[in-house]
Amino acid sequence: MYLFLVGPPGIGKSTVAPILARHFGAAVVELDREIERRARKTCKAVIEDEGMERFRDLESSVLARLQPTPAWMVVDTGGGAPIRDANRARMRQLGLIVGLRGSLDRVTDGIAATMAKRPHQHIAPRDRARSVLSERREAYNDADVTFDVDGATVPEVARAIAAWLVSARGVRIDVAGAERPSRVLIRAGILDHVGPHLADLGWRGRVALVDEARTASRYESAVTRSLASVGLEPITLRVPAGEGAKRLAVAARLWDSLAREGIGRDGGIVALGGGSVGDLAGFVGATYLRGIRVAHIPTTLLAMADAAIGGKTAIDIAAGKNLVGAFHSPDAVFADLTVLATLPARQLSSGLAEVVKSAFLADRDSVAQLGRGLEGVRTGDLGALLAAVTIAAEVKAAIVSQDPREAGIRELLNFGHTMGHAYEAASGYRVTHGEAVAVGMVYATALAELLELTSPALRPQLEQLLLRATLPTRARLPSAVWSFVLRDKKARAGKLRWILPRRIGRFSEVIDVGERTLRAAARIVGDRAA
Structure with a gap:
């Protein structure tokens, strides 16, 4: 996941980038430094010796060479990086474009402080600022989100961007399944929006909410309200906690309850809980009426990072764990980061095992990212949690999509x-x-x-x-x-x-x-x- 900071010269991209990166344990990529590394001379020397068009070509080449990665990267771009349509298209292939915007006075001050970085700056900073804002207005407006920097400190700007990502925008990861595509939605507060998302996916009628007592006491009412808000009719079905849920007798009781309550293929099952509840509910959904819709609301890091994604469902038998099951892709997985705040430390650490596994399967950048963000994850920092869950979910989604x-x-x-x-x-x-x-x-x-x-x-x-x-x-x-x-x-x-x-x-x-x-x-x- 790349976050490209764009905006006029001197707007503060270089100072915001490292502070924003710390919110997620991300690395920082300085586009100008990468250009200089490739050209083996300063950006100023490239423009003086070879011309602005050559500099823009190098800039585009550096963007094109950035490799997709589950790790988070904050990219400090040059003021002219988004001018070319192809550059903005490449940024969107890799992540999000985050614009920084300021008044003419703010941009003038920034340009005055950075004039030495570029040659042939013989016009007054205010004239240069007015020209840049006019000529590049369309490019700067073509961002996924834009933040005003006037009157805000650098930490305040970084916090605002991080808060938008964690609580408003979040992350969506698409998974190709054998029967149907699935989406994984990761953000704080998504619990209250499960109903509208399922309605958008075509869910209608009665919906069975499967959970266990402890999880139900904390989150069931919020989920049922959300489902009812769009006209869905939730009924709740309680199951034992932990591995005790994954027994044939429990599955049989659920089949009977679904039939008695009139759950059909227009509705489905919503699994609210950890991996065991998800495994059981998914298995019941795969087998009842030869398959009905399922959605997961994982409430543990382990389930968010692994168990809820990919459509594997199972129950246990005497001979071993997960020996009876089916592949049945969920319509959606709703990972609400705020539920992890109440997770016991041992359970949080348990989930981190799957995140570590995913990082080692991915690349060195992901391992380094997890290393930087690990303390934040363990203390419940939402930015660090968003990045960690995203790494695991992206790795699993990419693999499952190729081999469901x-x-x-x-x-x-x-x-x-x-x-x-x-x-x-x-x-x-x-x-x-x-x-x-x-x-x-x-x-x-x-x-x-x-x-x-x-x-x-x-x-x-x-x-x-x-x-x-x-x-x-x-x-x-x-x-x-x-x-x-x-x-x-x-x-x-x-x-x-x-x-x-x-x-x-x-x-x-x-x-x-x-x-x-x-x-x-x-x-x-x-x-x-x-």
């Missing part, structure tokens, strides 16, 4: 999960899913080291980030873990498949690793474990 039924590339999302699921089950679910996946990622990286697929430098990077998220990196794996590993649902012809890292952003599937190597990796994970 886990026939190929989607298996990358199982990094850390083969051993993680086994450890979680063998512990009797005393460790959380995120804690188990954290250990599973360390195990997979140790396995990659032993197979000489990755550098020994990778695991310390992973472990450092996990420790900062207050997640475990060591555990004595119970002997029962091996029987659960062998039951892994991703096995083919009795052979286990492991998703192992080669480096950040590059992973491989490895089949049929020998038992000696598997146990050696377990010893590494168990070393110094309590």
Whole structure:
């Protein structure tokens, strides 16, 4: 996600950019500096030696070379960067255009302070400001949002932009599904707007709101009000909390309730809760009437970052977790960041395991971004949470869109999960899913080291980030873990498949690793474990 700051020369883009970036743990890209790096001379020298048109070509080239990334980047553009239509089109491909606007006096003062950056500035600053504002009016007006800087301090401008992103605009991520497309909407306060969004998607009639008691006490009334506000008829169906919800008997009770309440294909199921509620409600939605609509309102970081996205649904049976299920894409996922404020610290850390996984699957920029924003996430900062949830959601959405039924590339999302699921089950679910996946990622990286697929430098990077998220990196794996590993649902012809890292952003599937190597990796994970 790129945020391009545009506006007249001297309006304050360079001073706003780093402060805005800190709100999200983002990096800053200075367009002029990138031009100078490529040209191997100052911007002023490029214009003097080769002309303004050559400078504009370099500017366009630098924009074209920016790579899409789930990480957040704040781009400090030059005053003329948005002049070319192609430049603005490229900015929109990569993110949002945020305009800064000021009075003639404000722009005059800014230009007077920056005249030395450009050659041939022989006209008075006020005349230059008047000319720039007139000639570039159309380009500057073509922004996704514009903020006035007159009378505002730099921190105030940055806070206003951050607040708009977190609470007004938010982030929308589209997911291509096997049956239908899905949208993930991430912003603070979206809980109150679920009804209008579902109505826009064509939901009508009766809607079943599936939740558990604790979540219901906090959020059920807001959701039912929102649904009723657009003429939908919500009925509430209560299920047990946690893994206790994911039982066949609970699913059967829901099927009976849906039939009794007259829920049809014009309405659907809204799952309000964590991953277990979402798994159960999605499975019931996939099977009732051979499939009805489902929407998710995840209330944990783990569900926002992973479980609610992608259409995997499941219940547990005695033989193992998630062994009975279906693929059933939700119409929408509504991730309201404000609900994370009440999440216990252990649950928040558990969700961070999936965010760390996504960052390592993505690229170095995403890992660096998470590192910068981690403390903010743990203290409930909404900007840091928006960036973290977006990273995970974008990574998962991109992979699921290419492989909605886990026939190929989607298996990358199982990094850390083969051993993680086994450890979680063998512990009797005393460790959380995120804690188990954290250990599973360390195990997979140790396995990659032993197979000489990755550098020994990778695991310390992973472990450092996990420790900062207050997640475990060591555990004595119970002997029962091996029987659960062998039951892994991703096995083919009795052979286990492991998703192992080669480096950040590059992973491989490895089949049929020998038992000696598997146990050696377990010893590494168990070393110094309590």
